[in-house]
Amino acid sequence: MKGESAALPLASLAGGVLLAFVLGFSLGAPRRLVSLVVSRHAPHRLDGRVEPGEYRFRWQDEASKLRFEWSIEGDRLLGAVFSPDTGWVAVGFGGEGPLMYGADIVIGYVDARGAHLRDHYATTPTNHDPDSALGGSDDVLAAAGLETAEGTMVEFVRPLAARDSTDQPIESGQTHVIAASSETDDFAAYHFGGRKAVSLLDLFAGPPAAAERGVLPDHITDVQIMLATWMALLLIVGAHGLASQWAARLAEVPGEGPASGADAAVALIAVFVLAELAALGVFAIGVVVAAPAWLVGSALALGLLALAGIILLYGRAFVPWEIVRGEREDGIPW
Ligand code: HEM
Incomplete structure (x- = not known):
């Protein structure tokens, strides 16, 4: 011995x-550790890219691969929607349904001229129109987007408060959130590829984005x-x-x-x-x-x-x- x-x-x-x-x-432990320490509070930038830690909350629908990340800052919601599709991508808030009815939608696509985002409202369970065509105003305050081989990301800023009758206010408590995307840049196109998702989220409370970026x-x-x-x-x-x-x-x-x-x-x-x-x-x-x-x-x-x-x-x-x-x-x- x-x-x-x-x-x-x-x-x-x-x-x-x-x-x-x-x-x-x-x-990938080194990358995970670095992103945990360094990028935890990445600044919010409207550039069509989402850095780890840029948004506080995150909802990803595993079936459709649609992803919505967001933060609440003051009287605004900062949001980002990603889809593997290369046409329009959209997220909608509130509404009683059925299907899409009553949802206050931010919809956008990216082409050679840049990102085009609009404030829409679902006037029927299966259709939506621009707020500006319904007597309201377009309340997307700022926007950006990027289309790559991986898909399309749009980022936007919208007020929490409803500014017209075609807006839904963002409040604490459970909110009916819908998301969808299409392979075409036409706002009137149906989500033929079947990418659509529904969730009940408390937009002030989570789920937190950090959970996905743990060390493990x-x-x-x-x-x-x-x-x-x-x-x-x-x-x-x-x-x-x-x-x-x-x-x-x-x-x-x-x-x-x-x-x-x-x-x-x-x-x-x-x-x-x-x-x-x-x-x-x-x-x-x-x-x-x-x-x-x-x-x-x-x-x-x-x-x-x-x-x-x-x-x-x-x-x-x-x-x-x-x-x-x-x-x-x-x-x-x-
Ligand atoms: C003009 C464009 C659109 C048309 C014609 C359309 C049409 C439809 C139709 C017919 C359905 C029922 C069948 C199905 O589940 O696929 C549906 C469901 C749905 N749509 Fe759309 N849609 C449009 C845009 C959008 C947009 C922009 C969003 C996202 C903000 C969206 C989100 C959804 C979701 C999440 C469902 C499933 C709802 C549920 O199962 O409760 N749609 N849509």
Whole structure:
């Protein structure tokens, strides 16, 4: 149990750390961390591009891939709508329905001359007209857009208040929000491609855009799961190997209570106890607030590991070898 056998645990630890780096890069961890710190409060710019953190809230409809991001600033709503389509994209607020009826719509497309956004109102369940043709006014205060190979993004600013009878006010509480897009730049065209989405959103409360940009991704691939498994295995084997060698050295002077070894063991036990308390605290709070399963599970695993460490250290450092041997002879399975 001396120097030469430390090579295997060290190699195992090194392998684990290497895999951790590979896994971290494959999950885009550096980019995620940087965007978490740097771009959390990206300034709002009307340029047809949405930087991470530019808008406070985000609703993405997974089926249609339509995305609406927005912030409330003072008496205005700053919004951005994205669609993989290259015709018009639109978002509508309020209205009793059925379908689109009564929605206050911001609709726009992008062509060679730039972005064209309008304030419309759904006059029937399946049709909409410009406010300006209905006796109201066009209340899109500012707008921009960009069409790329990925699709179309339009950004706009509109007042929270209704300025005419064809506007719906944006208020706190549940708002019926619709979104749709088309492959043509004609405002009167139907969403033939089937890209349409409906949601009930509290436009003052979320869902927050930041949730999608956490440090952890939503999905990981099979290869990443394999990397994570090997990483955990190598790290555990390495750490366990080093810890048992260290504990064996502590026990090398049995019964005589090696002062420095015992002090180190007490210090390490104290660290483990703190880790145990922290892990159990996180676990308990996690259960109460229904935190993500990965957090609750990791806290429990850490707690168990810390407990195992405490028991191991206590046994190795403070239970004299004679007692262990005596109890083994008594048939107690130490
Ligand atoms: C002149 C253009 C449009 C026409 C002719 C049209 C027509 C229709 C029709 C016939 C339906 C019912 C069938 C279906 O679900 O596909 C519908 C539903 C829908 N439309 Fe439109 N639409 C137009 C523009 C828009 C715009 C600009 C938006 C977004 C602001 C929109 C959002 C929706 C949504 C979300 C539904 C589904 C509603 C629900 O299931 O409750 N439509 N539309």
